[in-house]
Amino acid sequence: MKWQWRSGGNNKELKNIIVTDWEPLGATAAFSSRTGGVSAGVYKSLNLALHVGDDKENVINNRGKFLTALGGDLRQGICCMQVHGHIVKAVNEKDCGKGVREYESAVPECDALITGAPDVFLMTFYTDCFPIYLFDPEKKVIGLAHSGWKGTLAEIGKETVKKMQEIFDSSPDDIRVFIGPGIQACCFEIQEDLREKVAAKFGDKEQFASSNGKRAIVWDLPATISYSLRQAGVKESNIVNCGLCSSCQEETFFSHRRDKGFTGRMGAAITLRR
């Protein structure tokens, strides 16, 4: 078993995907669903993003519920601004609290965070983009990267591996990766101009962005992310793809595409245990 759904203690409505494989190795990695929170309307109910128009106190309350279910609290969180780029930043315990209670204090201009500090929770937020969780159990280093189509084209996952090598001397051979839920090829329709960009960047275009028979062109983002990570030296056997689709599973996930832009966000979090 590589991952499983787990409820949040006494909050049975709250359920997170947990990467169970990593728990005995010292890391907790989780992805939330939309249930078990206090937000209303299109944000019902566990919206974890501050910048989407939801009531701020409700979002902070929801974030507290999410981290509590993982054995943490709000003071341990670190969030980044998520600008659909390829910049990775290293953080430590001094950065705790950034972006947790207000978007403005988040680590600026980056989409991925890495740390070797235990007991801090790296956090990023999602509708259809993919969270890439990274864990080096040898050097005790974790990373979390936000990879939508722009970040995938910019190879944010590969950049995160490179930064782990550079700052913490991680060997790509040791790095484990979990690609969480997001919009899968069943739903991620794109136009020809974007397919050209995918082909220009990654070569063989049929491998990633192809016709699915009934619709024009679809892009398999996790396949592309996985390919890029392997180019960075991560072993195929160390990459796990969750496979769940945010757009298909309306009861479980918010989806920007499906909900026409008016929706909440799920959260990804990863922490190293002491």
Ligand SMILES: [Zn+2]
């Ligand atoms: Zn789908």
